[in-house]
Amino acid sequence: MEIALIGNPNTGKTSLFNNLTGSYEYVGNWSGVTVEKKVGVFKNNIGHLIDLPGVYTLNPLSKDEGVVTSFFLNESVDRLLNILDASQLERNLQLTLQLLEFEKPALIGLNMIDVANKRGIQIDAQKLSEVLGVPVVPVVARSGKGCEKLIDAISTKSMQPTKKNLVYYGIEVEEAITSLSGELSGKTNHSPRFLAIQYFEGNEYVKDYVKTIADPHKLTEITANLESKLQEQKTFKTLANYIYLKRKEIIEKIIVDVARKSDSIIPLSEKIDSIVTNRFLGMPIFLLLMYLMFMLTFDWLGTPLSDALDTLLTGPITSGFETVLTAINASDFIQALILNGLVAGVGGVLVFVPQIFILFFFISLLEDSGYMARVALVMDRIMESVGLNGKAFIPMMIGFGCNVPGIMAARTIEAPRERLLTILLTPLMSCSARLPVYALFVGAFFAGNKAFVVLSLYVLGIVVALILAKIFSSTILKSETSLFVIELPPYRLPQFQSLWRSTWDKAKGFVRKAGTFIFAGSVFIWLLSYVGPNGLNVDMDDSFLAAIGNVIAPILEPIGFGTWQAAASLITGFLAKEAIISTMNIIYFVPNDASLQGLLASYYTPLAAYSFMVFILLYIPCLATVATIYKETNSKKWTAFSMIYAFALAYILSLVIYQGGKLFGLV
Amino acid sequence: MFGSLKAGDKGKIIDISHVGHLVQRRLLDLGITEGSEVCVKCVMPFGGPIMIESCGQCVGIRRKEAVQIEVERI
Incomplete structure (x- = not known):
């Protein structure tokens, strides 16, 4: 049995999905967290549950909404589970009425009753069920309350709607529906009435679908006929509006029947909003929060933890491995492979796990609390001036964690050009995999003001993105329409458990990559450094790795780090940014106490180190990001562009920084 | 006009037809259309949202x- 989960954005569909299937998918308190469909298996194995992006209607404006409409048209589903936000029943029911027209068995989960109660709204679920003709089960998706009942209802109750044609659209529209249905009947498995109504509403996906099975001329004729008939009515504007109003009439009647309103208290949300979106305080508060995040990640909390882990890894763990390897009489080759390759390569990346956890914890906090949408609001003015909109800031913030989900989050941006622009610029946001590189270099060269230097790189990424947005949007990506309407969800106190899960879910990707990708990469890199044209166990400068690096090194000379070591690590950095660190740990391997940080000082000047960090920040999106860009833009041209412009930009900026710095007498 | 409302003011939307089609649709999705009562919560500086x-x-x-949405103060 296939059951689809559908409802307005930010009504808790994914929370419910996680509770019903026992899996963990990405949740947050802003509209558009889920941008593609996800499939899970019910805990008691009664079937598959399909989580869909949130939509207000089945007539899509943006790409994530299109996912839902094409799902409805092209895939088979047995039952619909419609989640309603009890505190916003009126607009939620607009979607419900459309879903019921789809004429599939349906069930309603009434969520956020607590929020509604606080706002002084009481809803009679029993009554709602009677009026709509489908079962209604109250749930609290966040805590999982009511889920048992919901599963019960799904597996036992017959959900065939007991009422047909809930909305009567007036004689003119009904006649047109009948004649359009006549054109379609027998040619499709979907309800002809549903298709007809969506067609009249101007749903592009349905239009394309209907055109493939019926005569397009006939269809336009019916529509034109209907429109001219309705035009005689004074209040008529557009057909879509007319249909909307008919539904609204019914909804208002339903609301009178099922909801009772009493006096409400001023929600805490509005009090918080009067501060964080205050016209003068909004921006400073945002910057202060960012500053706190960086200080905690890089200075106050993250660095001590990482240092402790480093001491553990280079000390007891390395010597432990050594003892074991000697005890089992491992050959020199195996010893070198494990100690110089794996422990150095994988361990060098794992050291940064604490810092990455802290960063992801903050990003999760921003998402779960509801502050994310406010940031988009506060930033819109700046974003508008460079040809983007405030919503583009959300993918960028998520990009600080990892660029891949950041780029996917751009799907919620309605205007195609703004979305493309956001996709192209999100890789400039410094992701968590770049963080180890900074941490290593600032530790070696800028110990006095670590957080400040790192912050300067993050800010540089943002500033460059904004400048490029301006350039691109006024040249190659001229955008005629821009759309910015954003829902600001009520604040919710994040639950510790869900925060922890969402932090762990994001950070485990990093740990897993260290165990697989970096693990394999480390072995490979070490082998390349161990083997040379003249045989095994060569001096590293005569290895294959050095030979490859030496080809590229001259190009890097003008920007301050023309060594084969830097060149080789940049190549591996394309596969995954943190591979730069494992490569360096292998290349600059020093068996005894001297640390990599100390060693780096003899290869880089502080100026070259900064130039190197800027280069790492910008030079190329990693492999996974490139694949995502290709998937999202579906264009080889733009994918290639995203790599080439990034490289050119990185080179020019590093050149300016290094050569300019030298002119000013910096070293 | 919305433009003349300040933070804290309340109004009723009487005409939304001058606003771009997409924005109109999105506001409609959120249940904001002609006849809706709205309250201005805050106004961002420098001509912001x-x-x-x-x-x-x-x-x-x-x-x-x-500013393209016509409202009547209540």
Whole structure:
């Protein structure tokens, strides 16, 4: 049995999905967290549950909404589970009425009753069920309350709607529906009435679908006929509006029947909003929060933890491995492979796990609390001036964690050009995999003001993105329409458990990559450094790795780090940014106490180190990001562009920084 | 006009037809249309967006669209 989960954005569909299937998918308190469909298996194995992006209607404006409409048209589903936000029943029911027209068995989960109660709204679920003709089960998706009942209802109750044609659209529209249905009947498995109504509403996906099975001329004729008939009515504007109003009439009647309103208290949300979106305080508060995040990640909390882990890894763990390897009489080759390759390569990346956890914890906090949408609001003015909109800031913030989900989050941006622009610029946001590189270099060269230097790189990424947005949007990506309407969800106190899960879910990707990708990469890199044209166990400068690096090194000379070591690590950095660190740990391997940080000082000047960090920040999106860009833009041209412009930009900026710095007498 | 409302003012939308089609659609999705009562929650500086509340739902829209919405003060 296939059951689809559908409802307005930010009504808790994914929370419910996680509770019903026992899996963990990405949740947050802003509209558009889920941008593609996800499939899970019910805990008691009664079937598959399909989580869909949130939509207000089945007539899509943006790409994530299109996912839902094409799902409805092209895939088979047995039952619909419609989640309603009890505190916003009126607009939620607009979607419900459309879903019921789809004429599939349906069930309603009434969520956020607590929020509604606080706002002084009481809803009679029993009554709602009677009026709509489908079962209604109250749930609290966040805590999982009511889920048992919901599963019960799904597996036992017959959900065939007991009422047909809930909305009567007036004689003119009904006649047109009948004649359009006549054109379609027998040619499709979907309800002809549903298709007809969506067609009249101007749903592009349905239009394309209907055109493939019926005569397009006939269809336009019916529509034109209907429109001219309705035009005689004074209040008529557009057909879509007319249909909307008919539904609204019914909804208002339903609301009178099922909801009772009493006096409400001023929600805490509005009090918080009067501060964080205050016209003068909004921006400073945002910057202060960012500053706190960086200080905690890089200075106050993250660095001590990482240092402790480093001491553990280079000390007891390395010597432990050594003892074991000697005890089992491992050959020199195996010893070198494990100690110089794996422990150095994988361990060098794992050291940064604490810092990455802290960063992801903050990003999760921003998402779960509801502050994310406010940031988009506060930033819109700046974003508008460079040809983007405030919503583009959300993918960028998520990009600080990892660029891949950041780029996917751009799907919620309605205007195609703004979305493309956001996709192209999100890789400039410094992701968590770049963080180890900074941490290593600032530790070696800028110990006095670590957080400040790192912050300067993050800010540089943002500033460059904004400048490029301006350039691109006024040249190659001229955008005629821009759309910015954003829902600001009520604040919710994040639950510790869900925060922890969402932090762990994001950070485990990093740990897993260290165990697989970096693990394999480390072995490979070490082998390349161990083997040379003249045989095994060569001096590293005569290895294959050095030979490859030496080809590229001259190009890097003008920007301050023309060594084969830097060149080789940049190549591996394309596969995954943190591979730069494992490569360096292998290349600059020093068996005894001297640390990599100390060693780096003899290869880089502080100026070259900064130039190197800027280069790492910008030079190329990693492999996974490139694949995502290709998937999202579906264009080889733009994918290639995203790599080439990034490289050119990185080179020019590093050149300016290094050569300019030298002119000013910096070293 | 929305433009003349300040933070804390309340109004009723009487004409939304001058606003761009897409924005109109999106506001309609959120249940904000002609006849809706709205309250201006805050106004961002330098011509930035404004935050309005309708039926307990807060929405951010741009100033340039807001001024095209005709409201009557209540």
